[in-house]
């Protein structure tokens with residue numbers, strides 16, 4: 001096998017899902033991987049079913065995506081961009097946001113080019129950047145100094161702009177921004193984005209802005225591409241129907257950006273998978289058309305914020321500090337106080353990993369709740385920063401969140 005796959009450890013998602021399925025505590029409450037515990041709204045399910053009856057929806061779509069979906073996305077995002085987006089040249093559809101990002105890296109990275117990412121990072125960026133030969137340069141998001149106390153929020157994770165500036169070299173080709181951020185739930189402030197954007201303009205760096213949680217923000221949200229025409233010229237924005245419509249298995253994503261960037265993302269996508277799943281593109285198009293009409297987004301945001309607040313009351317009860325998220329559906333909880341027996345029988349896939357993997361394993365076996373160990377989102381060198389935390393996904397039914405809280409009370 002090639003080193004790019006053989007050299008890698010088992011991914012955290014399968015470790016946690018497999019452990020959850022095999023846990024003695026069934027039914028387990030799986031708050032690990034960020035999948036929804038409930039179905040997309042009925043109008044979207046119906047659209048998907050109807051699409052299968054349409055002859056052309058069972059055949060290849062154009063490589064850049066179905067015209068109806070590109071138009072629906074351009075129509076939905078034009079008001080947010082403050083100008084009319086051209087669906088033909090400024091939008092391209094991908095097989096999930098993940099393949100969209102891979103296509104962006106494939107489209108621009110040459111062997112040895114550097115890509116800046118903030119740490120912690122969504123793990124998939126790493127292999128997506130390394131596959132075309134990119135070199136990753138990490139810049140820390142500094143955790144709140146009092147993160148082991150109650151009362152911190154995602155906004156307390158900060159960028160040191162001197163560190164960011166120092167990370168830029170003549171080889172820096174791209175930077176990845178993720179707002180709302182996974183796993184922190186940080187919504188980057190307008191000021192932070194402007195400073196990043198201006199540095200990129202000064203140094204001609206392409207900005208890949210992963211905004212897949214863009215409809216779930218609980219403080220004012222700024223989109224990188226909307227800051228100035230100079231920044232927009234360099235910005236590719238990534239979106240996800242899976243996140244927007246509670247359908248992470250659909251694998252429908254997109255990029256919005258200026259034609260001179262989008263064309264190369266589309267060129268790479270064409271060679272990676274030619275085109276994306278047709279019937280689900282059609283359903284996503286109808287999803288956008290109706291969601292905008294019914295103001296679905298406002299309801300979705302309120303609902304998720306309700307789940308977040310309802311679930312997070314447990315941490316005060318247990319006296320475990322959490323970092324209150326400003327967006328998305330993940331919450332980071334500081335578990336420094338939870339003791340794990342040193343002689344606990346850990347299997348190989350967690351034995352040599354940092355403490356959070358052991359905590360995660362212990363909770364799955366003994367409490368019946370699965371979460372994600374966030375050191376997976378750190379380099380080995382900085383894993384110590386994440387090892388006392390666990391990430392919980394709250395995109396679950398209210399009864400499931402209540403069951404999780406009931407079980408977590410065993411930690412008292």
Ligand code: GLN
Pocket residue numbers: 013032033034035124182
């Ligand atoms: N975005 C999802 C999460 O963070 C995971 C997606 C994946 O499994 N690659 O939970």
